[in-house]
Amino acid sequence: MSKLMPTSRDKRYYENSTSPLVQPRGGRSTVFEQSKLWLALEDAGADILPLTIDSKTRLGQLESAASAYETATRTRTETLNGFPLLSVPISEAKEMILATRLPVSLRHGTPMAENLVKRALEVGVKEIEGGPLSYSIPYSRNADLVEVIKSWKSVENLCYQSRDLIVRENFGILTACLVPPIQAVLTNVLECSFTIEFQGGIPMASFGATGNRVQDIASIEAFKQVFQWFIERRNLTFIDPMIAFHHWMGPFPRDEGNALKIIEDGTYTAQLVRAEKVVVKTAVEALGVPTIEKNAEAVKTVQGFLASTDSSQKSSTADTLYVEEEVKCLVSEAKLLLEQLLKDYKQTEEIILNSVLSGYIDPPFAPHQSCLRGLKSLRAKDGSVRICRDFPGRHSENFVEREFAISKKEWSNSSADEIVTDIQFPGFDKLKV
Amino acid sequence: MNGKVLLGTCGSDVHSVANSLVEKCLVDIGIQVRNLGVAVSMTEWVNATAEFNPDLLMVGSMNGDLQPLVELVSSIVDVGYQPNQIIVGGKLRLGSDGPSLIPFIAASGVHVIESENPTFAELQRIVSSKLMNINVEVNANFAR
Numbered sequence: 001m002s003k004l005m006p007t008s009r010d011k012r013y014y015e016n017s018t019s020p021l022v023q024p025r026g027g028r029s030t031v032f033e034q035s036k037l038w039l040a041l042e043d044a045g046a047d048i049l050p051l052t053i054d055s056k057t058r059l060g061q062l063e064s065a066a067s068a069y070e071t072a073t074r075t076r077t078e079t080l081n082g083f084p085l086l087s088v089p090i091s092e093a094k095e096m097i098l099a100t101r102l103p104v105s106l107r108h109g110t111p112m113a114e115n116l117v118k119r120a121l122e123v124g125v126k127e128i129e130g131g132p133l134s135y136s137i138p139y140s141r142n143a144d145l146v147e148v149i150k151s152w153k154s155v156e157n158l159c160y161q162s163r164d165l166i167v168r169e170n171f172g173i174l175t176a177c178l179v180p181p182i183q184a185v186l187t188n189v190l191e192c193s194f195t196i197e198f199q200g201g202i203p204m205a206s207f208g209a210t211g212n213r214v215q216d217i218a219s220i221e222a223f224k225q226v227f228q229w230f231i232e233r234r235n236l237t238f239i240d241p242m243i244a245f246h247h248w249m250g251p252f253p254r255d256e257g258n259a260l261k262i263i264e265d266g267t268y269t270a271q272l273v274r275a276e277k278v279v280v281k282t283a284v285e286a287l288g289v290p291t292i293e294k295n296a297e298a299v300k301t302v303q304g305f306l307a308s309t310d311s312s313q314k315s316s317t318a319d320t321l322y323v324e325e326e327v328k329c330l331v332s333e334a335k336l337l338l339e340q341l342l343k344d345y346k347q348t349e350e351i352i353l354n355s356v357l358s359g360y361i362d363p364p365f366a367p368h369q370s371c372l373r374g375l376k377s378l379r380a381k382d383g384s385v386r387i388c389r390d391f392p393g394r395h396s397e398n399f400v401e402r403e404f405a406i407s408k409k410e411w412s413n414s415s416a417d418e419i420v421t422d423i424q425f426p427g428f429d430k431l432k433v
Numbered sequence: 434m435n436g437k438v439l440l441g442t443c444g445s446d447v448h449s450v451a452n453s454l455v456e457k458c459l460v461d462i463g464i465q466v467r468n469l470g471v472a473v474s475m476t477e478w479v480n481a482t483a484e485f486n487p488d489l490l491m492v493g494s495m496n497g498d499l500q501p502l503v504e505l506v507s508s509i510v511d512v513g514y515q516p517n518q519i520i521v522g523g524k525l526r527l528g529s530d531g532p533s534l535i536p537f538i539a540a541s542g543v544h545v546i547e548s549e550n551p552t553f554a555e556l557q558r559i560v561s562s563k564l565m566n567i568n569v570e571v572n573a574n575f576a577r
Contacts (some may be wrong), residue, residue, distance in 0.1 A: 367471045
């Protein structure tokens, strides 16, 4: 079967929306509980439904997942931290998806995702998250990256073969902890171009709130510029990428009021950057897995906020200049690093693999043993995330000098407590939305 | 502070941030740490224990997947370690097994850090005091 590839204007159900579509998070142990969650989310105004997979299925511990699923259905208790798609009978999963009118997005974190994606597409999922970088190095310690890349090539092919046009969203947020914007830009560029090259569907880049809005806006703008350049540089057909913006994914405060401020802040940024989708958090993140009610409440809050907020007001001149400067630095650095990769490697698979092995992609706190773990970052006074150690020195002198100058911190002199402080959302009491 | 700690998560837990920070906080007070990382298999834990010969083992769980943790404790005890040489912590109550398994783990003599957000100073204090007790026990055995 073959079909036309998406054009640069093809945005499916995103086409008619003037503000970001709202997608909550959530995966339950059984069809019954997942359906209950979806019903509540749909009632609350969700635009896209989540199908978050449990951690046992993600890691291929299928016997253990199947046994927990069996217990969950028998005892009607939650035994897993997500939906065990590979343990649930296909007909039941299909029926569950058919019963909703909303598109469903698969969220997993599976490095070798071929089987899971095959099942997801079979049962009617419309959006597939992940990629060879973003679903391997933050989610696995030792998955063989060569095999991971092969598996994601198969994923793109499965999406291509699907009768629907699939939204291929990646996960540029990576470890979600002190990830320097340049890492998110590079990952999003490489993964979206991977999707285009292997015709997986509509590429969707994803970014998350990092605690500094200027940096968040600049990262997305820089990505757009570098992506267009990279696609031309690789002689691929350009498809306008969509943007998913995730609310802050770091640790949440226990105080619901403060948590809400972080959620509103992220929603506002999603509006400002004209994201196609905002992936929402709840005000009770700090307390564990949110209940169905709290999940639904989060959707209502975000929809209410989107409806009542005007994001068309102009930013201050100072902010605009600051964003422009950030964009300029990120674009020039990302092009430099990608050009270096292109000089050394020709095949896409080689480029992706060596972006990690050579240390270009090296997000702080990534568990994968192939990561060099030489890039460290901390938070500057203005809340921005800045590189404070660059080993073995992949970045240009100008770029790191600027980062060091803004950060004014040294990794080796920072205690674990200071790093934890920098991991938290900075100054939520001063948030302006 | 002298002492060797073997650190990691097990089962399906891939949370690496807390794991890296615990390593840093122990290294900061001079403890020799071998960090196995995340989602470490039972075999890898047992082999690393035999090879590194740690004074303490610290197993974290940020997703509350406790069944593999219980099995790990049992394997470590099988190779000759005392339950009180094992410290577990993290978001232990996140999974459905928490309420039944946490008392079971604690009753076996394993040190369970129940607080989800201990400060690093607390963590350093717990580990230091454990290491001191173990060294005292070792010295007492030598004296006999």
